[in-house]
Amino acid sequence: TPIVMQIMLALKFSPKAALGFVMATGFIADTGSLPLVVSNLVNIVSADFFRVGFTRFAVVMIPVGLVSVLASLAVLMLYFRRSIPAAYDVTALRRPADAITDPLTFRAGWAVLVLLLVGYFGADPAGVPLSVVAGAGALILIAVAARWPAFVFSRRARSPVPVLTAAAATTFEHRVANRVITADERVTAPRRIPVGKVIREAPWQIVLFSIGMYLVVYGLRNQGLTGELARLFGVFAQHGLLGAALGVGVATAVLSSIMNNMPTVLVAALAIGAVGATGLAHEAMLYANVIGCDLGPKITPIGSLATLLWLHVLDRKGMHIGWGRYFRTGIVLTLPVLLATLLAFSGWLTVIGT
DSSP states (O other), X not given: OHHHHHHHHXXXXXXXXXXXXXXXXXXXXXXXXXXXXXXXXXXXXXXXXXXXXXXXXXXXXXXXXXXXXXXXXXHHHHHTTTTSOSOXXXXXXXXXXXXXXXXXXXXXXXXXXXXXXXXXHHHHHHTOOHHHHHHHHHHHHHHHHHTOSGGGSHHHHTSOOOOOOHHHHHHHHHHHHTTOOOHHHHHHSOOOOOHHHHHHTSOTHHHHHHHHHHHHHHHHHXXXXXXXXXXXXXXXXXXXXHHHHHHHHXXXXXXXXXXXXXXXXXXXXXXXXXXXXXXXXHHXXXXXXXXXXXXXXXXXXXXXXXXXXXXXXXXXXXXXXOHHHHHHHHHHHHHHHHHHHHHHHHHHHHHHOO
């Protein structure tokens, strides 16, 4: 979102046009998180609870995720069609290379992404937790950014460094301070990512939030909410695969928009387990829970922690989106995409079977 906001400012888009692109960014980020277990915390929690393998989850959800993204794009284009400018001046944008703080870490990041994808598929049959694969990738990037261990990067460090006279150095420092250094000078300037700052500013509150949600869920279960949901889901399951998928998907989407998607996915998972369904009916409810909890939170600002953080970032960037305005937009965008995704999922699961 901050990247899109900076692009909108650089292109001098009107506030109405900028709103369309910013809303689209947040919406696609959620609808595009369906395909893989690791794409969303909701996916991770549900797959872990029901012991769904990485490969099986991908086989079921990649086509569904594609339909979800296409439906989202169609709805977004229709809703914001009058706000999108017909043309814009790209010469106002900086060169992409200028935005890269650390070229070495940038290149290493692409390699790590490829290794992560391979590792996720390999970890499933090997019985290795996905968190181990993700953690290893994070440590590799931290090591590269910190240039640790030093002997691995010593050869790069010994590359010739330009020597400046006192007068030239003073002039260079002045030009750096005023951000008017040339392209050639920029190459010689040190470009490193402050690893310590990145670690300190990581959203650690999400970890505490997730732990708190687990406590809330088990409190709700003890008060009988999961039992009531289990009875409702059992009724849905009696109407076949389509009934189970639509019923559970819509129910969890509504609950997610009201009480946040993290407690919803856990409460619904406990309820689905209590239903005792098997085969396609069980899988239909399992994945419909994921779809509902991934897409439903876009209806209201309190649907997910990510949306609240997203609105906070926008407010800091000077774009305030009120809760009423968000709800009016969110419900119009979410409902057709949710229904299209659930219908596509039902058809695809019928084709591939268990």
